[in-house]
Amino acid sequence: MHPRLASTGLLVLLACLVQPGTGRAQFETLPRLGLSASPTAYVDTVEVDQGRSFTLYACVFGPEEGAPIGHSLVTVPWVIHQVCCGASIDILNVQYNPELTHAGSPLSGVWSTSAECLDREFLWLATLEVRINAPEAGDYLWASGPADGVVECGGATPWFQGLPVMIKARGELVADDGQSFGSIKAMFR
Structure with a gap:
């Protein structure tokens, strides 16, 4: 060198x-913002059949399992993105936390805001009904993370780390009526 x-x-x-x-x-050790296969704890893997819908949860967790978030939050901007390796996700339905107001969409960024300070051990942001479109059976990594600075009650913007979920897709992707453009495109990758 x-x-x-x-x-x-x-x-x-x-x-x-x-x-x-x-x-x-x-x-x-940073608080965690991400996707989980469980609505109450971080579960990093879900097995699904291709073409079938399944549920993921966007949540804020403490820095370690069982630890509180450690921040009083007002706004949590979050986004879902692919980490690895060639699959697409169709978001079929989103159920947002009714305690918060939400602006945006999960794939381009959602700003989830509270009218008051939220000091909790865990914060559920949304439940997502999704379908994976993968070119073949295998493991595909998707994550959610900050879309912008998370805002505390005092106006500070603490650091958060994103959390991935491994989607283990089983079976073949077969096009049928009603498939999205993403699912058809995934067949030819």
């Missing part, structure tokens, strides 16, 4: 560690 390149890399690493927020998040 060239000495100048090595020293530049070291400077970048040091800047990240000293910069407020950047390096700090690497060493803290």
